[in-house]
Amino acid sequence: MKAIIVDDERLARNELKRLLENFPHIEVIGEAANTDEVSEMLETHQPDVLFLDIQMPGKTGFEWLETWEGFLPEVIFTTAFDAYALKAFEVNALDYLLKPIDLSRLSESIQKLEKQVQAQTRAIESPSHKLGAQDQIFVKDGEKCWFVRLDRVRLCESMGNYVRLFFDDQKPLVLKSLNAMEDRLDPKVFFRANRKHIINLNYIDKIEPWFSGGLQVTLMGKGEKIEISRRQSIRFKELLSL
Incomplete structure (x- = not known):
């Protein structure tokens, strides 16, 4: 090394x-x-x-x-x-x-x-290995590169064939689908909120009822507001309930 x-x-x-x-x-x-x-x-x-x-x-x-x-x-x-x-x-x-x-x-x-x-x-x-909060990933966007520990990533957002990662003040794009990203991430930490977003559960600051039985969460850091669909809200409640 x-x-x-x-x-x-x-x-x-x-x-x-x-x-x-x-x-x-x-x-x-x-x-x-x-x-x-x-x-x-x-x-x-x-x-x-x-x-x-x-x-x-x-x-x-x-x-x-x-x-x-x-x-x-x-x-x-x-x-x-x-x-x-x-x-x-x-x-x-x-x-x-x-x-x-x-x-x-x-x-x-x-x-x-x-x-x-x-x-x-x-x-x-091991592509099938689930990546947890303490794992580190290599991210390259243009001329910029990062080694990012996943506990710093608060949000993943689908952008067509790309995924935008939100960590600290950075928002690099990764050539990967959100579905492929979801397959690699530990579901105990990273939750598929809706068709476009995966959220880090450790960054949830506030939860509010939303339209049609869904929920809206506010994330710590930059305060992004993400809707959890009605279907995913059921899973969300089951996951976080005693």
Whole structure:
């Protein structure tokens, strides 16, 4: 697995590289002193993991993640400050390591990374495998690419032969039918609301009665309002009832 280290302190980068030598299957293919340097490296090398410092000159690790729209691997934050731990997991980081980094703690992170990569590989090799909230998918729309964990996808919308995925502030198109998408997604998490929409049940903010015995749900995030057809409303109630 390929790794890139982003840290403004050269000694910190060297120490992390030294620790990673204990994991022969992890290859450090690049390092950067700030987020400006790493952007081009990601597109060129497409690593499996990014070890990302938080406090750096210019953009912080968080600020960069909020604006970066290109290829993004798994992110493991490395920082001397424990105050950012909650925010790190809010942006779906794989892990959060405090400096000075302990070898046993780094080993735990590598194990998480291995499990994540193995899950992605199984999903690719087994088309019948249902993708759950913790699985990650590769999305390409034009020149932009993302690795997206499905717990970030709140809505799938049919657009003819394409499906538009809604996650964060992004709305890329995927060349796949909504029926094919439904076949791949875990029905305990992703619910077919109507002919055009699949919703992530974890993003439902509000439910209201709607016309002809149907329901209308409002999703967290951007507040999209999606109608659940009368027929699907029966399934919806059965699925979520005690």
